[in-house]
Amino acid sequence: MVYDLIIIGGGPAGVTAGIYSARQRIKALLLTKSFGGQMVHKAVEIENYPGFEKISSIELIDRFEKHLRSKDIEIKNEKVVGLDKKEFFEVVTDEGKTFRSRAVIVATGAEPKRLNIKGEKEFLGKGLSYCPTCDGPLFSKKRVVIIGGGEAGFETALFLRKYASAVTILERGEKVFASQEIQERAKKEGINIITGATVKEIKGKDFVEEVLYNDESIAAEGVFVQIGHAPDASFAKNLVDVNDKGEIIVDPETYETRTKGLFATGDINNGRMKQIVIACGEGARAALFAYNHLIKNYELDSIN
Amino acid sequence: MKKVRLFSTPICPYCLTLKRFLEENGVEVESIDVSQDEEAQKEMVEKTKQATVPVLDIDGQFVVGFDRKKICEILGIED
Numbered sequence: 001m002v003y004d005l006i007i008i009g010g011g012p013a014g015v016t017a018g019i020y021s022a023r024q025r026i027k028a029l030l031l032t033k034s035f036g037g038q039m040v041h042k043a044v045e046i047e048n049y050p051g052f053e054k055i056s057s058i059e060l061i062d063r064f065e066k067h068l069r070s071k072d073i074e075i076k077n078e079k080v081v082g083l084d085k086k087e088f089f090e091v092v093t094d095e096g097k098t099f100r101s102r103a104v105i106v107a108t109g110a111e112p113k114r115l116n117i118k119g120e121k122e123f124l125g126k127g128l129s130y131c132p133t134c135d136g137p138l139f140s141k142k143r144v145v146i147i148g149g150g151e152a153g154f155e156t157a158l159f160l161r162k163y164a165s166a167v168t169i170l171e172r173g174e175k176v177f178a179s180q181e182i183q184e185r186a187k188k189e190g191i192n193i194i195t196g197a198t199v200k201e202i203k204g205k206d207f208v209e210e211v212l213y214n215d216e217s218i219a220a221e222g223v224f225v226q227i228g229h230a231p232d233a234s235f236a237k238n239l240v241d242v243n244d245k246g247e248i249i250v251d252p253e254t255y256e257t258r259t260k261g262l263f264a265t266g267d268i269n270n271g272r273m274k275q276i277v278i279a280c281g282e283g284a285r286a287a288l289f290a291y292n293h294l295i296k297n298y299e300l301d302s303i304n
Numbered sequence: 305m306k307k308v309r310l311f312s313t314p315i316c317p318y319c320l321t322l323k324r325f326l327e328e329n330g331v332e333v334e335s336i337d338v339s340q341d342e343e344a345q346k347e348m349v350e351k352t353k354q355a356t357v358p359v360l361d362i363d364g365q366f367v368v369g370f371d372r373k374k375i376c377e378i379l380g381i382e383d
Contacts, residue, residue, distance in 0.1 A: 034370065040317040058315045065324070077325060077372050095373055125356040125368065134316035137339030138355050163339075206353065222355075 002100045003029045004294055005287075006091050008080045009107035011037020012276045013266025015064045016283030017105050017290075022071035024291045026300065029099060030068070031091065033079045036061035037109040038229055038267070039276065041152070043132045043159035049276055057133065060276075080108070083236040085259060102261065102298055103290045106236055106248065107283060109267040110229035110274075115147065119202030120225075127208025128223045132156045136224070141165050144222035145211045147199055149176035153226040154183065157191045164222065170197040170213055194218075231268045243270050254289040255282060261293050306379060309334045311348045311359040319358040322370045329381045 007017050010032030021028040034040065042057040049060060069075065082092035088100040112130040114120060120128060129135040136159055144164040146153050149171025157167050169176070169186070174196050176183065186193065197213040202223055204210065210217050233240060233248045239259040241249045248257055248264035252271070255263045265286035266279035294300055308326065310333045312319030326333050338345035338357065348359050351366045360367040362378050375381070 033372075034318050034321040036317045056315060058317050058320060061317050062320060065321075077321070077370070125354040127355055129356060131316070131318070131356075134313060134318055134358075135356050137313040138345065138349075138357070140339065207355065 002088050002102060003027050004101065004298075004300055005029075005103045005105065005290055006031065006089065006099055006101040007105045007107060007287075008032070008083075008091065009037065009109060009266070009268075010035040010065075011039065011107060011109045011266060012064065012279040013037075013109065013268075013283035013286070014105070014107035015068050016280040017107060017265060017287040018068050018073050018075075018283075019071055020284050020287035021291070022068075022073040024287075025072075026291065026294060029074045029076065029101070031076050031078050031080055031093065031099070033077055035065045035068075037279075041112065041131055041133060042155070043136065043152075044155045046276065081235055083262075084238055085262075089262065102300075103293050104262050105283075105286045105290055106233070106240075106257075106262070106264040106268055107266045107279075107286075108232070109279070110231045112225065113227045113230050115199060115225055115227065117199060117201055119204075119208075123202050123204060123208045123223070126206065127204065127221055128202055128225065130225050132159055132224050132226075135222075136160050137163055139164050139222040142221040143219060144168070144224060145170060145218060145220040146224045146226055147211075148226035148228070149173070149178060149193065149195065150226065150228065151178045151182065152228070154178040154186050154191075156224050156226050157186055158182070158189060160222075160224070161189045161191060166192070168192040168194060168218060168220070170199055170211070170218075171195045172198050229267070233264070233268060236262075236264075240264065245270075255286040256289060256293075261290075261297070263290055305332065306363045307334075308332065308363075308379075309336055309361040311336050311338050311344060311361070312357050313337065313339045316357055318370055322358045322360070325370070325372070326375075329379070331379060331381075 004026035039057040078093035247270040263286040265282040
C-alpha cells in the first residue's frame with residue numbers, strides 16, 4: 001500500500017497538517033510517538049493561542065489530538081527513525097516497519113537538549129527528568145535543582161515550587177535570561193538562583209543525591225534539565241540540507257525541502273520564529289502545498 | 305481480562321496519550337494519580353526502581369513509559 005501523504009510528528013505543525021490533509025480526502029498517515037511536541041514540557045499556562053485567554057498545555061494538546069482524531073486520517077504511535085526515497089518515499093519506524101508514500105511532511109519539531117555530562121544518562125528516570133509536567137509532582141517535599149536559567153527554567157521552578165521543599169536554579173552564564181516579571185515571581189517564591197554555575201556531574205546511588213557544579217555540590221533528589229530544545233533531522237539526512245543549527249532548509253513559501261514532495265514544517269525547519277500558532281500556520285501551509293504536489297504529479301485514486 | 309493500572313500525574317501529557325491509546329484498544333484502565341496517592345507512588349517507585357510516569361501495571365508486570373510494542377505484546381493488542 002502507498003499512502004498519498006505521511007506526516008511525521010504530532011506537535012502543533014503535524015496536527016494542523018493532518019487536519020488540513022484529511023479535508024483534502026487524500027490517503028494520509030500521521031506517525032508520532034506522542035502528541036503536543038514541546039508543549040508537553042511547558043509547565044505554565046499558554047496565554048497567546050487565539051480563542052483561549054489561558055489554557056494549560058495538557059488541555060490544548062488534548063483538544064488538538066481530539067480534533068485530529070475526529071478527521072479521516074490514520075494515526076500510529078510510532079517513532080520515525082529513517083526516511084529515504086526510491087520510487088516512493090520510504091518511512092522506517094522504531095518498530096522496524098516501513099511505510100511508503102508519494103509525499104512526506106516532516107514536523108518533528110525539537111527535542112530537549114541534553115547536558116552530555118556524567119550521570120545524566122544513568123539517572124534519567126531516577127531523579128533526572130526532562131519533563132516537569134510529568135515527573136514534577138513526584139518530588140513532593142523533596143529538593144530539586146533546575147539546570148538552565150532561561151524562561152523555561154523559571155517556569156519549571158515556579159511549577160515545582162508547588163511540590164518541592166527547596167528549588168534551586170543553576171545557570172551557567174553570569175546572569176539569567178528570563179523576563180523580569182518571572183524573575184520577580186521566583187524571588188517572591190523563595191527560589192534560589194545560582195549563576196556562573198557549570199554543572200559537572202549528577203551523583204547518587206539508586207537515585208539522584210547531588211549535583212556537582214564548579215567546585216561545589218548541592219544536595220537534591222530531583223534534577224530537571226531545561227537548557228532549550230534542538231531539532232534532530234538526522235533520520236532524513238539523505239534527502240535534506242540542514243543549517244548550522246541542524247534545522248532543515250526549506251523554501252520559505254512552500255516549506256518544500258531540496259527533495260520534491262518532501263516538506264518540513266514547524267520548529268524543524270529554518271524559520272526563525274518558534275511559536276505554537278506559527279507552527280500551526282506552517283503545518284496548514286505545508287499540507288496545502290503537499291496537496292498541490294500530489295495533484296500535479298499523480299493521478300490519485302482518492303482524488304476525484 | 306487482564307487487570308491494568310495506570311500510574312500518572314495530573315498534567316502529564318504522555319500519560320494522557322497512553323490512556324487514550326489503551327481506551328482506543330478497548331482496554332479497561334484504573335487511573336491512579338500518584339501525586340495524591342503516596343502509597344501508590346511508593347509502590348510504583350519500588351517496583352520500577354524509577355521516579356517517572358507514566359507507568360503501567362498489567363497483572364503485576366510493570367512497564368515504564370509508553371512502550372507501545374511491549375504493551376501491545378502483553379495485552380495482545382493487534383497492530
